[in-house]
Amino acid sequence: MKNMKNILRVLKRRLKSLTQTKAERRHTLVGPSKLWKMKRDFQIKFLKDFNLKPQHYLLDVGCGTLRGGIPLIDYLENGHYFGIESREEALDEGRKELQEARLEVKNPTLLMSPDISQLIIDQEFDFVWAFSVLIHMSDDILNDALNFVNKHLSAEGVFYANVHIGAGKEGKWEEFPIVSRTFEFYSEACTRNGLTVFDLGPLKNLGHDVSNVKNISNVMKNQDYQQRMLRISKI
Numbered sequence: 001m002k003n004m005k006n007i008l009r010v011l012k013r014r015l016k017s018l019t020q021t022k023a024e025r026r027h028t029l030v031g032p033s034k035l036w037k038m039k040r041d042f043q044i045k046f047l048k049d050f051n052l053k054p055q056h057y058l059l060d061v062g063c064g065t066l067r068g069g070i071p072l073i074d075y076l077e078n079g080h081y082f083g084i085e086s087r088e089e090a091l092d093e094g095r096k097e098l099q100e101a102r103l104e105v106k107n108p109t110l111l112m113s114p115d116i117s118q119l120i121i122d123q124e125f126d127f128v129w130a131f132s133v134l135i136h137m138s139d140d141i142l143n144d145a146l147n148f149v150n151k152h153l154s155a156e157g158v159f160y161a162n163v164h165i166g167a168g169k170e171g172k173w174e175e176f177p178i179v180s181r182t183f184e185f186y187s188e189a190c191t192r193n194g195l196t197v198f199d200l201g202p203l204k205n206l207g208h209d210v211s212n213v214k215n216i217s218n219v220m221k222n223q224d225y226q227q228r229m230l231r232i233s234k235i
């Protein structure tokens with residue numbers, strides 16, 4: 001039954017891909033194909049608005065196909081972008097994206113990380129970024145991720161991540177859950193890991209607005225509207 005569902009999912013994706021552009025096909029691995037450009041533009045704009053400078057070191061947790069990573073690699077100084085990803089398929093597409101954007105010369109570090117609790121990176125970061133990633137983490141993995149952030153964030157560093165706040169129904173995306181948790185839940189998880197959290201508000205108020213995007217369903221729009229951005233730093 002599970003196999004059948006997987007086969008159907010792959011078939012559906014293949015059929016859909018016949019009408020998609022190359023970029024849409026690639027970034028469909030990390031989200032809705034029609035939204036990839038908006039989500040790319042949002043990420044660099046948000047981080048620049050929140051004071052990301054070329055000399056900063058940035059870790060992109062769940063970098064996927066480099067939908068968000070490409071403009072960041074372009075903007076940051078040589079070697080200052082680090083991306084980690086748990087799915088080989090997505091990271092492979094990210095590597096192709098990097099090559100096609102002719103940005104290999106910027107020497108980003110792209111690492112496969114199936115288990116963040118086992119990951120070792122010899123670098124402190126000014127910025128840690130996880131766009132649409134915490135919403136796909138089980139509570140145990142979230143704890144491991146926060147522990148990793150605490151160990152790798154510089155004293156003045158900041159970790160920005162969007163989440164679904166609320167006690168909504170759990171869903172599924174690819175092999176991941178879609179989780180919705182209260183602000184208190186994130187606050188306690190941060191405290192346990194030597195971190196403190198502040199709610200910056202709805203993504204929509206921060207420039208991530210899907211209201212004018214055509215060809216996406218209201219369900220998808222509503223899911224996007226529920227998202228909020230957290231700013232996490234060391235206690």
Ligand SMILES: C[S@@+](CC[C@H](N)C(=O)[O-])C[C@H]1O[C@@H](n2cnc3c(N)ncnc32)[C@H](O)[C@@H]1O
Pocket residue numbers: 029030031039061062063064065066067068069084085086087090113114116130131132133136137141176
């Ligand atoms: C919705 S996609 C977003 C990709 C990218 N951040 C962007 O916005 O373009 C979420 C990504 O996080 C990755 N991911 C999920 N859990 C992860 C984990 N524990 N460690 C590393 N990557 C993870 C998924 O494989 C997926 O590529």
